[in-house]
Amino acid sequence: MDPSGVCQPLNMGGKAFVFPKESENSFVILTAQPTKPLKAFTVCLRVYTDLTRDYSLFSYATKTQDNEILLFMGKTGMYSVSVGGADVFFKPPESSAPTHYCATWESSSGIVELWVDGKPMVRKSLKRGHSLGAEASIILGQEQDAYTGGFDKNQSLVGDIGDVNMWDHVLSLEEISTVYAGGTFSPNVLNWRALRYQMSGEVFVKRQLWP
Amino acid sequence: MDPSGVCQPLNMGGKAFVFPKESENSFVILTAQPTKPLKAFTVCLRVYTDLTRDYSLFSYATKTQDNEILLFMGKTGMYSVSVGGADVFFKPPESSAPTHYCATWESSSGIVELWVDGKPMVRKSLKRGHSLGAEASIILGQEQDAYTGGFDKNQSLVGDIGDVNMWDHVLSLEEISTVYAGGTFSPNVLNWRALRYQMSGEVFVKRQLWP
Amino acid sequence: MDPSGVCQPLNMGGKAFVFPKESENSFVILTAQPTKPLKAFTVCLRVYTDLTRDYSLFSYATKTQDNEILLFMGKTGMYSVSVGGADVFFKPPESSAPTHYCATWESSSGIVELWVDGKPMVRKSLKRGHSLGAEASIILGQEQDAYTGGFDKNQSLVGDIGDVNMWDHVLSLEEISTVYAGGTFSPNVLNWRALRYQMSGEVFVKRQLWP
Amino acid sequence: MDPSGVCQPLNMGGKAFVFPKESENSFVILTAQPTKPLKAFTVCLRVYTDLTRDYSLFSYATKTQDNEILLFMGKTGMYSVSVGGADVFFKPPESSAPTHYCATWESSSGIVELWVDGKPMVRKSLKRGHSLGAEASIILGQEQDAYTGGFDKNQSLVGDIGDVNMWDHVLSLEEISTVYAGGTFSPNVLNWRALRYQMSGEVFVKRQLWP
Amino acid sequence: MDPSGVCQPLNMGGKAFVFPKESENSFVILTAQPTKPLKAFTVCLRVYTDLTRDYSLFSYATKTQDNEILLFMGKTGMYSVSVGGADVFFKPPESSAPTHYCATWESSSGIVELWVDGKPMVRKSLKRGHSLGAEASIILGQEQDAYTGGFDKNQSLVGDIGDVNMWDHVLSLEEISTVYAGGTFSPNVLNWRALRYQMSGEVFVKRQLWP
Numbered sequence A, B, C, D, E: 001m002d003p004s005g006v007c008q009p010l011n012m013g014g015k016a017f018v019f020p021k022e023s024e025n026s027f028v029i030l031t032a033q034p035t036k037p038l039k040a041f042t043v044c045l046r047v048y049t050d051l052t053r054d055y056s057l058f059s060y061a062t063k064t065q066d067n068e069i070l071l072f073m074g075k076t077g078m079y080s081v082s083v084g085g086a087d088v089f090f091k092p093p094e095s096s097a098p099t100h101y102c103a104t105w106e107s108s109s110g111i112v113e114l115w116v117d118g119k120p121m122v123r124k125s126l127k128r129g130h131s132l133g134a135e136a137s138i139i140l141g142q143e144q145d146a147y148t149g150g151f152d153k154n155q156s157l158v159g160d161i162g163d164v165n166m167w168d169h170v171l172s173l174e175e176i177s178t179v180y181a182g183g184t185f186s187p188n189v190l191n192w193r194a195l196r197y198q199m200s201g202e203v204f205v206k207r208q209l210w211p
């Protein structure tokens, strides 16, 4: 597999990536729009899993920093957002249903927001002044400890993931409400309705289990 | 009793099989439509029990594999779906009410879905590429460890079971919602409204206790 | 007091028997319609108590079997229905409100149903083929261990009981829903709206506390 | 202070007595209508407190019996109603909101009813045949162990009390529902809308905190 | 920074102060309207935090009394209101959502009210007859143990605070309901829509996370 290969964008509306088994070699690699270094971002996605251990939701690695952006569920139910290798923690309410997440960060204040099913957690901050590396390996299903590698089956996702979108700025409250409700705002880094991706290992594209 | 005997199909609409006592010899044997080996299936049924031990919901055995299809409630509240002798596990919410189950499997991906009261559990997979044996002994009320036998009273059902239907393909989300709500989709393997069955032991056909 | 004495039927609509104190000599004896031996029955009643110990809800004794019919709350919250001296057990949800019970039994299958506040518990069976003795002593407020006697204050009811009706057949789902909602179906063994009864000890007829 | 002194009746509608601090000398003494010995009564009132210890809600003492009528919250959440020095106990649901109580008693049966926020507890009985002494000292905020005295700060009320009304008979279900909903039935022993009272110590008349 | 410096009032409607990190030097100092010594007050504000330790919500210090007014969350979930150095305690229901508080005090009775999300806690009293010092240092984000100082990072706020208003009298029930619902009553000590403030350390003005 060549993660730098060019692939056609596909409309994934109504579909999900399904990882039905624990593994250390099943994943999806996403190709971002050509971008300059980011001073802010919003990532939204929906996940359905019954894992009780750690797992990665979104792993954005550069050649020098494997946790350049990382959305991660810890085993104690603490959710972490990492930027540039630093971490902040959130304690969302537990849920056994498909769950929608949006994470935002801006360099000017360092403030991180996490929205769970359309509700904001308390804001935290980290890496004020940082710029995100532009050449990134963006992986679903595995957590990178190296650029497109360093996978650990004990941090892999088992379940469904979909509606993955990414913007180069912080969405407003109203925009996040709309995204949570299923609306769209022409995401300019990753666009679920025109997604360039390559699948590796035991991962399937199936109809979404959520409405 | 001759499980290979021909019997007239009966409309069981509004009715249920009632197993009012624990036993190792009360059961119902169902006769499937003449079928070729299956590459996929959906089985739906409704069960009402207050058992706190293990019990079988649907036991489909072939001469070489007693757990060719098995829907089974474990004693810890873990629900298992077996295909071709392999198992995956689900943790549905606990319920003391009559509960509707749909289980699906397809050979191409091996993905198993379990729907409990119209809600999907997280998908798992097993036995990718397998074909289900066509000549089967399909039993309600007992778990088979041999073709039409090998019963264990500690795995028998005590309670009501009804609305048992089976298809040779995976139903869509919309179809499963309709089935859960009481609608029908001409099931082509087992059809509750034209059911060929034989009862053995202390089992009764009574009006359903659910609406 | 002469339990065989003839008394006028009274309309108890909107009223309840109140047992405000624990005792071994306060009770109500009910006179049934002249009946032949029963092959089935439905008994419905409403009880309001804050007892945490065992107590009897309905005690129907013959000269040879004190537990010919017995509706009984055990101390662990397990409810039992006895017919002809045999018992089956049910685990209704706990309630601190006035609670409506209907118990049914039929000789042909032995199936016992228990409906609590209009919801059916899982069916059980006992005494298939049995006939209920017709000459019975029917007592509210005490549990009989002998014909019109053998009372135990630790099994007495403290609280209110009302809407006691009995039929010589099994009511349908629709009929039980109607009875639970306050409707009536000309009960032919005991009729709360034309009840023959005698009170003994500290028991009072008062307005119902339920709507 | 002279508890036998004559004072003008005041309309306390929309107001409450507030005891903001624990004490053994803050209380309100109420003057009842001239009455003959009572054979029945209903007392209703509303209380808002966050005490977790014992406290008195309504203390009606005669020269020979300090607990002639006593509404009292025990430390285990057991509520007691005392008449003529005897006690019965009730277990209302716990509440952290302002709570409305009505207690009734009638001499003919001895039956005591307790209504909490418009819902009846299970009836009990005591002091059948008793008559309540007419010359009484009626105190809010303290529990009397002697006529207008014998106070204990550990039984004092800290919080708000209001809507105190008393009748010389047992109200019907409909009347209690109306009183709970804020309606009135010309109370003839104590009337919150024409209340004769004297305050002593740190007690204030303030707007009600409940609607 | 010069807390006595004059600054222009700003309309903070729809905005919040965000303290994204624990610190001992991030805070906001508010400038009150020129006032005479206060005999009563109402302070309302909204806070969103996931702290499980102690923290200050509103710290109003004079040169002689650092806790002249202090709204403070204790680590056990007990909320305290301090006036003139004395404390009363309240136990509000736990909440993980943004929470609205109004605290009132009047000198004439000493009564303190606390309203949490529009619901009154049980009233308490303290410092009857006291007058509040007029020359005050009013701080958000830190708890003062000295005039504009004596900060402790273990009592700092991490999270959002907004809608801070203060009056020189006790608001009525209706007024507090209106404030909770987002209405305004020309606050005459501190006015969120015309707020004079200076920020120090890592604190940001951001859009509110609550509606």
Ligand SMILES: [Ca+2]
Pocket (backbone or CB within 6 Å): A066, A067, A143, A144, A145, A146
């Ligand atoms: Ca990593």
Ligand SMILES: [Ca+2]
Pocket (backbone or CB within 6 Å): A143, A144, A145, A150, A151, A152, A155
């Ligand atoms: Ca890793």
Ligand SMILES: [Ca+2]
Pocket (backbone or CB within 6 Å): B066, B067, B143, B144, B145, B146
């Ligand atoms: Ca087996």
Ligand SMILES: [Ca+2]
Pocket (backbone or CB within 6 Å): B143, B144, B145, B150, B151, B152, B155
């Ligand atoms: Ca077996």
Ligand SMILES: [Ca+2]
Pocket (backbone or CB within 6 Å): C066, C067, C143, C144, C145, C146
């Ligand atoms: Ca007995």
Ligand SMILES: [Ca+2]
Pocket (backbone or CB within 6 Å): C143, C144, C145, C150, C151, C152, C155
């Ligand atoms: Ca007995």
Ligand SMILES: [Ca+2]
Pocket (backbone or CB within 6 Å): D066, D067, D143, D144, D145, D146
């Ligand atoms: Ca006393």
Ligand SMILES: [Ca+2]
Pocket (backbone or CB within 6 Å): D143, D144, D145, D150, D151, D152, D155
């Ligand atoms: Ca006392």
Ligand SMILES: [Ca+2]
Pocket (backbone or CB within 6 Å): E066, E067, E143, E144, E145, E146
């Ligand atoms: Ca301080």
Ligand SMILES: [Ca+2]
Pocket (backbone or CB within 6 Å): E143, E144, E145, E150, E151, E152, E155
């Ligand atoms: Ca301090």
Ligand SMILES: [Zn+2]
Pocket (backbone or CB within 6 Å): E084, E130, E131
């Ligand atoms: Zn002072």
